Structure formats: structure tokens, C-alpha cells
Amino acid sequence: MLDPKLLRSSPEAVAKMLKKRGFTLDIETLMSLEQERKDIQVKTEYLQQQRNSRSKNIGKVKAAGDGIEPLLKEVDNLKSQLAVADEELKSIQEKLNTLLAVIPNIPADDVPEGKDEDDNVEIRRWGQPRTFTFTVKDHVDLGMDLGDHYAALDFDVASKLTGSRFAVMRGGIARLHRALIQLMLDIHIDEHGYQEINVPYMVNKDSLFGTGQLPKFEEDLFKTNDERELYLIPTAEVPVTNLLRNELLQDDQQLPLKLVCHSPCFRSEAGSHGRDTRGMIRQHQFEKVELVNFVKPEDSEQALEELIACAETILQKLGLPYRTVILCGGDIGFSSAKTYDIEVWLPSQQKYREISSCSNFRDFQARRMKARYRNPETGKPELLHTLNGSGLAIGRTLLAIMENYQQEDGSIAVPEVLQPYMGITEIR
RNA sequence: GGUGGGGUGGCUGAGUGGUCGAAAGCGGCGGUCUUGAAAACCGUUGAGUGUAACAGCUCCCAGGGUUCGAAUCCCUGCCCCACCGCCA
Numbered sequence: 001m002l003d004p005k006l007l008r009s010s011p012e013a014v015a016k017m018l019k020k021r022g023f024t025l026d027i028e029t030l031m032s033l034e035q036e037r038k039d040i041q042v043k044t045e046y047l048q049q050q051r052n053s054r055s056k057n058i059g060k061v062k063a064a065g066d067g068i069e070p071l072l073k074e075v076d077n078l079k080s081q082l083a084v085a086d087e088e089l090k091s092i093q094e095k096l097n098t099l100l101a102v103i104p105n106i107p108a109d110d111v112p113e114g115k116d117e118d119d120n121v122e123i124r125r126w127g128q129p130r131t132f133t134f135t136v137k138d139h140v141d142l143g144m145d146l147g148d149h150y151a152a153l154d155f156d157v158a159s160k161l162t163g164s165r166f167a168v169m170r171g172g173i174a175r176l177h178r179a180l181i182q183l184m185l186d187i188h189i190d191e192h193g194y195q196e197i198n199v200p201y202m203v204n205k206d207s208l209f210g211t212g213q214l215p216k217f218e219e220d221l222f223k224t225n226d227e228r229e230l231y232l233i234p235t236a237e238v239p240v241t242n243l244l245r246n247e248l249l250q251d252d253q254q255l256p257l258k259l260v261c262h263s264p265c266f267r268s269e270a271g272s273h274g275r276d277t278r279g280m281i282r283q284h285q286f287e288k289v290e291l292v293n294f295v296k297p298e299d300s301e302q303a304l305e306e307l308i309a310c311a312e313t314i315l316q317k318l319g320l321p322y323r324t325v326i327l328c329g330g331d332i333g334f335s336s337a338k339t340y341d342i343e344v345w346l347p348s349q350q351k352y353r354e355i356s357s358c359s360n361f362r363d364f365q366a367r368r369m370k371a372r373y374r375n376p377e378t379g380k381p382e383l384l385h386t387l388n389g390s391g392l393a394i395g396r397t398l399l400a401i402m403e404n405y406q407q408e409d410g411s412i413a414v415p416e417v418l419q420p421y422m423g424i425t426e427i428r
Numbered sequence: 429g430g431u432g433g434g435g436u437g438g439c440u441g442a443g444u445g446g447u448c449g450a451a452a453g454c455g456g457c458g459g460u461c462u463u464g465a466a467a468a469c470c471g472u473u474g475a476g477u478g479u480a481a482c483a484g485c486u487c488c489c490a491g492g493g494u495u496c497g498a499a500u501c502c503c504u505g506c507c508c509c510a511c512c513g514c515c516a
Contacts, residue, residue: 041477041478041485044485045478045484045485045486046484046485048484048485048486049483049484049485051496051497052484052485052497054496054497055446055496055497056446056447056497057496058446058496058497059446059447059496059497060446060447071496072496074496075496075497076496078496079496228506247438248438248475249438250438250439250455250456251438251455251456370475370476372475374438374456376456376457379456379457379473381475381476
């Protein structure tokens with residue numbers, strides 16, 4: 001959520017900044033609602049004040065032994081007025097909140113202009129895509145041929161079990177998948193100073209509102225159908241960031257708070273029919289090692305640079321060529337002020353494809369969540385800044401390894417850093 | 429699933445329907461003392477909204493209700509704790 005004060009005081013400036021991401025702010029509706037809200041609120045509070053003072057008086061008058069009849073009559077009159085005003089205020093506040101809840105975050109100054117992913121700007125590349133002396137296969141074909149009796153990567157049997165966009169992994173591929181999780185967790189914990197955390201994979205509406213998935217993106221989520229209205233998490237970002245919802249940290253020594261969480265992620269992929277239907281790129285269920293930071297406002301810009309570096313480290317250790325892009329205004333996510341994507345090289349597609357996304361949300365999520373800390377300078381509560389990033393998406397890393405490390409006979413060489421985790425040097 | 433007890437400020441924890449935004453303690457902040465620190469002592473300290481600053485308003489899990497007046501009474505929901513049963 002944006003700062004309502006900022007929105008009120010300089011709506012034109014906000015609208016201009018939101019324009020960068022293709023969002024049109026309806027200033028007129030907003031400001032007229034806002035004016036209405038103010039008028040009614042002033043009126044309501046005046047009536048409340050009158051009621052309160054008279055009610056207090058009744059106690060005193062009664063104690064003095066005098067008659068309270070006239071006062072009662074006055075209060076009664078106030079109450080009926082108040083009931084009307086209250087109702088009005090409630091309804092307008094609801095309208096206003098509904099409007100505010102779907103306004104996206106303001107992009108950072110250095111976010112490039114642009115309409116969609118084609119306008120994202122590459123900021124660096126690492127590694128050299130390998131030249132193959134044979135015809136490369138994609139991970140689907142590779143996975144089908146690996147394994148003794150059954151495919152090591154099996155989409156057909158998964159669709160029998162569940163449906164499309166799911167996978168079954170066996171043997172060496174399943175083990176590689178697990179090894180990747182271990183490797184990533186170990187690096188972030190031991191080398192990057194993260195604390196490991198394990199959280200629920202189902203969350204309530206409030207949590208999803210806090211990080212910004214609700215109310216706008218419900219169709220992307222899987223929802224349970226029991227009366228509790230729980231949702232499967234689309235990313236660990238939701239439960240982990242919401243750890244500090246409605247919290248006020250007293251001790252700023254806890255900051256920055258850096259948490260790493262391995263979890264499955266569930267996405268309905270409602271809007272992506274027909275996109276990446278082959279293979280593991282876009283699944284309804286995948287796993288991810290997620291990095292979440294809570295920092296003081298003045299530290300968030302630097303924290304994003306560190307976060308993206310942590311994610312890149314993993315690819316470097318795995319020897320996977322990648323490039324890093326900064327998302328343009330039109331491609332940036334709803335809650336984010338600034339996002340870097342890391343894209344890994346896929347030989348079968350001759351393209352770089354997203355494998356990580358690291359964002360600075362500034363106080364946008366914190367305001368929705370009321371996640372605060374006490375600033376020792378002022379002694380006052382202030383909103384935290386939140387950040388998160390994938391470090392990395394496991395399924396996509398797995399397929400990148402399969403494709404980049406494939407050998408002519410269809411086997412997969414195991415990257416050196418993974419060998420201690422795997423106990424083997426190749427998967428066949 | 430059964431029975432009982434609870435949800436109060438950063439934390440622990442009191443709170444006869446009016447003088448309660450709320451005792452006390454801890455923690456925090458400021459000070460006295462000290463070479464410095466600790467201890468001790470004194471003072472101060474809820475969140476939000478609003479204002480130039482006051483004032484005002486809202487908030488004692490959430491949502492309804494009773495009442496002139498609700499942290500306090502009633503209803504519903506959620507959550508927590510204890511014991512019993514069942515169980516990975």
C-alpha cells in the first residue's frame with residue numbers, strides 16, 4: 001500500500017510515477033472520495049465527542065443526585081445522528097480502502113521505462129554458453145531417456161496422478177533435485193549469513209493481503225474449499241514475510257533480519273494457458289529456496305544489491321551461464337519498487353530464461369502488514385523495508401543443469417560442487 | 429473428539445459498567461552517583477489518526493449486540509493453554 005498521506009498531498013506526482021508502470025491513477029475519483037471521507041469523518045468525530053462528554057456528565061450528575069432526564073434526551077438525539085454518520089463513514093472508508101488496495105507500488109527512480117519484458121535492461125552477464133559438438137536435447141528428452149526402467153523425469157505418469165503441469169522425478173534426477181536444495185541452503189546459511197526457517201505451506205487471506213497477492217491476484221492461487229479459506233502458498237515469501245505482520249520490533253539489533261526458506265510453491269498459472277507447456281519450466285507445483293530480508297529503510301537499496309549477489313553466487317558455483325536484467329516499469333510486479341531478474345542460459349532454447357527474481361518492496365508490504373521497528377534515533381515506530389528473492393528456483397535450476405551439463409550419450413555430468421551431495425559424478 | 433481456563437501496551441500481568449488508554453513489574457529512554465561501568469535512586473515511556481501546535485477521535489483478539497456510558501455484560505468466530513481420548 002502506498003502512503004495515504006503522500007497520495008493525498010501530491011496525487012499528481014504519484015500518478016506520474018505510476019504511469020511508468022502503465023498504471024493509470026484515477027485522481028478524480030480518489031480525491032473526491034477523499035474529500036467526502038474527510039467531511040464525514042469530521043462530522044462523525046464531532047458527534048462522538050458530544051456523546052462522550054454528555055455520557056461522562058451523566059455519571060457526575062447522577063452522583064450529585066440531580067435529574068439526568070434532559071441529558072438522556074440529548075444523547076438519544078445524538079445517537080441517532082451518529083448512527084447515520086457512522087454508517088456513511090464506514091461505507092466510504094470501505095470504498096477508499098478497496099481503491100487503495102489495488103494501487104501498485106511506485107517504481108524506483110532507476111527503474112527503466114518500458115512496456116513489457118522486451119524492454120528490460122541487461123546489466124551484466126556471467127559465463128560463456130558452452131558450444132556443443134553434438135545435437136543438444138532439451139531436458140524433457142534427456143529426462144525421458146535417463147533411468148533404468150522408467151523415465152527419470154516423467155511428465156506422463158504425473159499427469160495420470162494429477163494432471164498437466166506436474167512432474168515425477170526418479171533416481172538420479174530426484175537426488176539431484178534434493179542436492180540442489182541442500183547446496184543452496186548451505187551456501188546461504190554458511191556464507192551469506194541467513195537463518196534457516198521452515199513455515200506452513202498454507203496461509204490465510206490476511207497473509208496474502210500483506211504481501212500483495214490479494215485482493216488483486218486471487219486467480220493465480222490455489223484455494224482450499226473448507227470453511228477456513230486457506231490458500232496454498234505461491235511462494236515462501238508469503239508466510240516468511242508475514243512473520244512480522246502486526247509486529248513492532250523493539251530491538252533494532254535484530255536488523256537486518258535475513259531468512260532463508262525452502263518450500264514448495266503452488267501456482268494455478270491461470271493466465272498462461274499454452275505458455276511453456278512442455279517440460280518443467282512452468283509447473284503448478286515447484287520448489288524454491290527463498291531469501292527474505294527485513295531491513296531499516298535506509299538500508300534497503302544496498303540490501304537488494306546483496307540479495308541479487310547471493311542468488312548469482314549459486315549460479316556461479318554451479319557453473320551455469322546467466323545474465324542479470326533490471327525489470328522495466330511495465331514488467332515489474334505489483335508490490336515491488338525495483339526488481340532484478342536472473343536468467344539462466346538454456347541451450348535447447350538458445351535463450352536466457354528466468355531462474356530468480358529479487359525485489360525491493362520498500363515499505364509497501366510493511367505498510368499493508370504493519371511491520372514496524374522502533375527507530376532508536378527518534379524512539380518512534382517506523383515501517384520496515386522488506387525484500388525477497390529466489391535463491392534459486394529448484395526445478396528451473398535442475399533443468400538448466402540437465403541441459404548445460406548433458407553429454408553426447410545422454411548422461412548428465414554432475415557439477416563439481418554438487419558431487420559431495422550426490423556421491424556420483426554423472427547421472428545416467 | 430470431550431472437559432476446563434484464557435486472549436489487555438515491546439514483554440509479564442492487574443483491572444467492582446462511569447474518575448481506565450488502563451495498576452504493578454520488566455525492558456527502553458533521560459538523569460543523579462561513579463575515573464568508567466554495574467548496582468541503587470529519581471524522572472519518563474502504548475499504538476494509530478489528526479493539528480502549525482494543542483484539542484479531538486479510534487484502538488484492551490475479530491465481528492455483532494445490550495447500555496446514556498463497555499477492557500469489564502451478552503452472542504458468534506478465530507486463536508492459545510491444561511487435562512482426557514485418539515493418532516503420524
